[in-house]
Amino acid sequence: MINWLHPGLLLIFGALLVPFLKGRVKQGYLVLLPSAAFVNLVLTAPGRYGVVHFLGQELVFGRVDRLSLIFGYVFTLMAAIGMVYALHVKEDRQHLAALVYVGASLGVVFAGDYFSLFIFWEMMAFSSVFLIWSQKWKEAAGAGFRYILVHTFGGVALLGGIVLIAVTQGSITFGPNHASGLAFWLILIGFILNAAVPPLHAWLADAYPEATVTGAVFLCAFTTKTAVYVLVRAFSGTEILIYLGVAMALYGVIYAVLENDIRRLLAYHIISQVGYMVAGVGIGTEMAQNGSVAHAFSHILYKALLFMGAGAVIYATGRRKLTELGGLYKTMPITLTLYMIGGFSISAFPLFSGFVSKSMVVAAGAEQHLPGVVLLLTLASSGTFLHTGLKLPYYIFFGKDAGIQAKEPPLNMLIGMGLAAFLCIAIGLFPDLLYRYLPYPVHFHPYTGDHVVGALSILLFTALGFFLLLKQLDPEPTISLDTDWFYRIGGRKFLWLADHPIAAYEGFVSEMYRTMVIRPMKRVVLLCRRFDVEVIDGAVNAVGRGVFGGGWLSNVFENYIIYGFINLLGYANHVGARIFRRLQTGSVHNYAMIIIIGFFILVNIYILFKDRFPSFMLVVK
Amino acid sequence: MRLERVLENPEQVKKLRRIFYVTLALLVGIDFFIHREHAIFFWDSIPGFSALFGFISCVLIIIVSKVIGHAGLMKREDYYDLPAEGEVEDGTAHVRGARHD
Numbered sequence: 001m002i003n004w005l006h007p008g009l010l011l012i013f014g015a016l017l018v019p020f021l022k023g024r025v026k027q028g029y030l031v032l033l034p035s036a037a038f039v040n041l042v043l044t045a046p047g048r049y050g051v052v053h054f055l056g057q058e059l060v061f062g063r064v065d066r067l068s069l070i071f072g073y074v075f076t077l078m079a080a081i082g083m084v085y086a087l088h089v090k091e092d093r094q095h096l097a098a099l100v101y102v103g104a105s106l107g108v109v110f111a112g113d114y115f116s117l118f119i120f121w122e123m124m125a126f127s128s129v130f131l132i133w134s135q136k137w138k139e140a141a142g143a144g145f146r147y148i149l150v151h152t153f154g155g156v157a158l159l160g161g162i163v164l165i166a167v168t169q170g171s172i173t174f175g176p177n178h179a180s181g182l183a184f185w186l187i188l189i190g191f192i193l194n195a196a197v198p199p200l201h202a203w204l205a206d207a208y209p210e211a212t213v214t215g216a217v218f219l220c221a222f223t224t225k226t227a228v229y230v231l232v233r234a235f236s237g238t239e240i241l242i243y244l245g246v247a248m249a250l251y252g253v254i255y256a257v258l259e260n261d262i263r264r265l266l267a268y269h270i271i272s273q274v275g276y277m278v279a280g281v282g283i284g285t286e287m288a289q290n291g292s293v294a295h296a297f298s299h300i301l302y303k304a305l306l307f308m309g310a311g312a313v314i315y316a317t318g319r320r321k322l323t324e325l326g327g328l329y330k331t332m333p334i335t336l337t338l339y340m341i342g343g344f345s346i347s348a349f350p351l352f353s354g355f356v357s358k359s360m361v362v363a364a365g366a367e368q369h370l371p372g373v374v375l376l377l378t379l380a381s382s383g384t385f386l387h388t389g390l391k392l393p394y395y396i397f398f399g400k401d402a403g404i405q406a407k408e409p410p411l412n413m414l415i416g417m418g419l420a421a422f423l424c425i426a427i428g429l430f431p432d433l434l435y436r437y438l439p440y441p442v443h444f445h446p447y448t449g450d451h452v453v454g455a456l457s458i459l460l461f462t463a464l465g466f467f468l469l470l471k472q473l474d475p476e477p478t479i480s481l482d483t484d485w486f487y488r489i490g491g492r493k494f495l496w497l498a499d500h501p502i503a504a505y506e507g508f509v510s511e512m513y514r515t516m517v518i519r520p521m522k523r524v525v526l527l528c529r530r531f532d533v534e535v536i537d538g539a540v541n542a543v544g545r546g547v548f549g550g551g552w553l554s555n556v557f558e559n560y561i562i563y564g565f566i567n568l569l570g571y572a573n574h575v576g577a578r579i580f581r582r583l584q585t586g587s588v589h590n591y592a593m594i595i596i597i598g599f600f601i602l603v604n605i606y607i608l609f610k611d612r613f614p615s616f617m618l619v620v621k
Numbered sequence: 622m623r624l625e626r627v628l629e630n631p632e633q634v635k636k637l638r639r640i641f642y643v644t645l646a647l648l649v650g651i652d653f654f655i656h657r658e659h660a661i662f663f664w665d666s667i668p669g670f671s672a673l674f675g676f677i678s679c680v681l682i683i684i685v686s687k688v689i690g691h692a693g694l695m696k697r698e699d700y701y702d703l704p705a706e707g708e709v710e711d712g713t714a715h716v717r718g719a720r721h722d
Contacts, residue, residue, distance in 0.1 A: 071695045154634075181650045253682055253686075254685070254686040254689060255686075257682060257686035257690070257692040258687070258689075258694065258695055286676065316695075363659070366661045367661070375674075378674065378678070379674075379678040379681070379682070382679050382682065383678070383679075384680035386683070398628070448658050449656055449658075450655050450656065450657045450659070450665075451659075453648060453652055453655050453671070454652075454671040455671075456648055456679070457648045457669075457671035457672040458671045458672070458674060458675030459675065460644060460645055460648060460672075460675070461645065461673070461674070461675035462679040464645060464676060465680050465683070466679060466681075469679075469680065469683050473683060478693070478695040478697060479696055479697075479698050479700055480690060480694045480695050481695075481700075
């Protein structure tokens with residue numbers, strides 16, 4: 001702990017200082033903090049740091065190896081670039097949320113045990129949601145709540161799996177997953193929910209486009225990529241991930257065709273791109289893992305660049321829909337140029353970063369002789385260029401001029417985009433810059449003649465298809481149903497159920513109770529009273545008068561003994577009834593609670609006494 | 622600006638288009654002579670396969686997605702703001718199903 005400064009904790013605790021700084025000092029601090037974390041990581045040697053013993057378990061906060069280091073590098077780099085882009089933002093809470101979010105992602109990456117991993121995992125969800133809630137438009141609040149609820153579900157699944165592993169294996173070391181059955185699936189569900197694998201992906205396309213302009217840049221980089229990291233770490237070679245990954249890659253492409261919101265279109269392409277990484281994890285060879293990690297690295301940079309470009313358009317125009325945009329190339333040429341660098345990178349054009357990373361995953365699939373995987377991933381990459389490289393820029397910057405008086409965004413936003421664009425090109429030109437930090441030695445050369453010609457053919461003939469079918473692609477002012485329908489409309493239906501049938505049921509039960517229990521009881525009480533007045537009193541009087549003849553003794557006996565006894569009974573009955581009336585409210589949830597409390601007490605009694613009085617207990621061992 | 626002058630001029634646009642077509646033809650032409658280092662699958666050695674595959678992929682993606690979209694996935698923008706079925710007792714409850722055309 002002493003000889004290593006945890007970059008995540010540096011950001012999380014460093015963030016606390018932000019509200020106390022002002023002006024230029026604050027701006028400098030915001031960029032310096034993640035930069036310091038980056039330099040700190042560059043100077044860190046692989047090893048195990050920050051080992052803490054807690055409740056009989058060994059917690060490792062700093063498992064530093066090649067796999068965690070490369071994610072650490074790109075996370076801190078991205079945080080610095082994102083902060084440059086966000087410098088003009090005045091709200092401290094956005095900066096705080098972003099720094100804590102990045103810090104928590106770093107916490108996950110360097111966690112060597114499931115316990116600390118889980119803590120940082122939850123911290124990520126609960127800090128990042130503020131980047132959504134800081135957006136002013138009305139959809140953001142609901143999207144944020146759905147985001148946090150879905151992540152809570154994933155977190156609970158993950159926690160369940162962790163508890164099962166802790167109980168069955170006695171160790172919570174986070175490494176290749178050897179669990180089986182329920183524990184395996186629960187942890188996998190927790191992980192792939194954050195990787196946005198369908199059908200657990202809708203939170204991403206739902207929430208990211210609702211975040212603030214600068215918040216979305218952070219969001220698009222960290223959550224899915226920490227998920228890729230934990231999948232590489234724990235689930236390499238899990239065959240189902242190949243199919244899920246390929247399905248993801250295509251799913252995102254199909255939805256991107258239909259999408260009208262510019263950042264939602266990009267969000268669907270996150271799903272598509274993370275599909276390549278998930279498929280690489282499923283293939284599981286050294287080359288495939290390298291491919292997944294390399295693609296995560298370049299994806300973080302170019303996707304952030306694309307989100308920065310789309311964010312700049314929203315910032316400058318206040319519009320977010322393709323149908324309302326067009327012709328911006330005249331007023332925002334710098335944004336267009338920088339955006340296109342991101343577009344060429346994600347499309348895997350030669351000389352751009354996607355080319356040297358995406359092809360690695362596809363080549364790993366070819367090496368394992370998976371023809372279906374190779375063809376479908378190639379098809380999806382055609383779709384990537386179609387949308388992010390052609391459709392989106394065409395309808396934002398060219399197309400029909402929407403006549404918007406826009407101007408370029410502030411300088412800091414352009415510098416942030418420039419930094420990301422620089423790295424995209426640098427990695428594309430000199431892939432060894434990236435390859436040398438990958439977890440395994442790289443024996444892959446992207447720039448061969450056939451590969452370059454093949455990639456260019458696919459991309460340019462995609463462009464041909466685009467221009468021929470341009471009319472078909474005109475954006476439509478619609479939204480597309482996705483799996484979030486089930487909890488958006490389904491949730492409402494559930495509420496309706498609670499309001500109507502369940503309330504009706506409660507009314508029915510109360511009514512039944514009134515007619516079946518309370519009324520007969522009243523009748524019985526009335527009968528008892530009549531019996532008391534007419535029969536018993538009469539008998540007592542008769543006995544008193546007849547036998548003792550109105551003597552003094554009889555009076556005493558009658559007043560103090562018989563009446564006293566009857567009064568006592570009556571009084572006890574009265575008190576008892578008052579107590580019971582309070583219990584009988586007639587509302588179902590009170591009864592349910594009494595039943596639960598009673599059950600709880602019974603279980604406790606059973607546990608307390610089962611050893612002492614074994615013969616009393618119904619349950620026989 | 623130069624880009625603006627090019628794009629607003631039909632002559633120049635026509636010229637750009639011609640350059641594009643020539644590039645496409647060149648790519649397919651080169652593919653016949655290129656040395657193939659990794660021919661793993663049979664299609665890797667067919668000249669022009671990538672070009673055809675790229676074009677077909679693009680067309681397929683557009684058509685299949687639009688068909689799926691118009692089959693019921695695409696809804697009007699206020700879809701989630703409308704009351705859910707059953708929430709409104711009168712006939713307007715089925716507005717949700719209406720598609721925007």
